[in-house]
Amino acid sequence: MEKKTKIILVILIALVACGAAISLFASPSSVTSSGNNTITDMANRTVTIPNSVDRIVATSPPMTTIMYMLAPEKLAGVNFQWTDEELTYVPDQYKDKFPVIGGWFGSQDGNYEEFIAAEPNFVVESIDEGMGVDLSTVEERQEKFGSIPVVAVTDNTNVTKIDSTIEFMGKILTAEDKAQELIGFNDKYLSEVNSVASSIPDSEKKSV
DSSP states (O other): OOHHHHHHHHHHHHHHHHTOOOOOOOOOEEEOTTSEEEEEOTTSOEEEEESSOOOEEESSHHHHHHHHHHOGGGBOOBSSOOOHHHHTTSOHHHHTTOOBOOOSBTTBOOOHHHHHHTOOSEEEEEEOSSSSOOOHHHHHHHHHHTTSOEEEEEOOOOTTTOHHHHHHHHHHTTOHHHHHHHHHHHHHHHHHHHHHHHTSOGGGOOOO
């Protein structure tokens, strides 16, 4: 995995350990009489997911990290083995809980059988931010996963813009309270960072 992505994941996991995250914008859903939720995902697709969710997986690390942030007890697998550095931010009860199931990210090509064996209630597939989303990959995932629902969610690893993704995930995971807690923490520290950054003369700012 690229160094930049791993740094982002470490930051996100650190936010969880402190009780962190971001503000949100949720898609509406309606509960049907069959015990399912019919939702509109972030690709504007209508998807039916179970009303009771206790096993979830994602096809890429950023989405997996967000699910861990909101509802670690519902996470049924991770995309790669966490490093010792990343594990320092993970509570003891979760350090050995999650099997590595792979995924589709970077140069990695996932295995559908590994995901199906995890018996998830649904699979989260990331999509690019912005208009003109190419749904061919989402449609391929749904075909391969068969009866397991695939929910498309915007993949945005920028902590200043990830609001809508976390809110959406909080809603479908029934973790709205946790999402609000994370929003407050994240907003507080982003404000502090911006305040400090704005006080530094441009000539003294470091570029990375």
